[in-house]
Amino acid sequence: MSIVFDSKLEIIESYYIIRIPSTSSEKLPSRGMVMIEGILNGVAFHTPVEPDGKGSHWFKLDENLIKDVEVSAGDTVSLSIEPVSDWYEPDMPEDFMIAIHEAGLIDRWKEITPKAKWDWLRFIRSTKNPSTHQRRIEVACSKLQKGDTRPCCFDRSRCTIMDVSKSGILLD
Template structure:
């Protein structure tokens, strides 16, 4: 179901070498119409511009946030602080997620894990990837990749006890807004 709302274009706190981008936080009433509180892919447009496919992320407060690339900002002629009109339409089918290079390499070295990975659903793959990417330290990420390969090798298709919404674990959040 297509949803439209207006929201302030926010500037995230960026790392020194990070390319600029922006984000909006969905109003709770719009987020509440989505199929679930976890990651969900949508077709989106800003100020009635060209549409693009993006995955909404949970904000940790039972809503979602939307990342807007520098290219989209430029084509929509918007800047940080602008009030933008956003239109989102959930996709009928989640697109295949991009597997991070380090996880792809580990799956390639663990054929049993790779075989189970190939049999999981797209949503399950999104959850595995999100669990790995939500690690804050490289040591934790490496452990999660090793654990994922072990669990997949043993036939486990879903990552256990991973709060997709970020509400309970607070691991998933909207970016910190720059001041």
């Protein structure tokens, strides 16, 4: 099921982003993070789309994709996307991985799915407060030790990248 739409390339802080229009986002299987494959101006890509905290989604374009599609901020781009079940491993914060190693949880960490790891990443990074960040790492280790594979009581429909959001809402 391909979802086809046009959108403008925007910059928020140092992030080049594409907002997915609400009518297109509604076709995704979740209000939370979704992994997609797509075609952007004729170039294939595979990336997670993040919730915008208002019922829709957005995603960051990496530098290579921006170069490949030869676009600039403000340009309208044509996209065709579809959700996929093939989640790749996220880049986890170094302090979290040190805590995983120190707690003897590396084997447990390797057992959980990439999608579950994305949930842990989103849980940990959804604060700017250093003490809250550290506390979330401790909670994650504790839950993993107990056998939990995902954070509980976590609103998956909020934007968790603090550089581009405020109170879980993508900046305008």
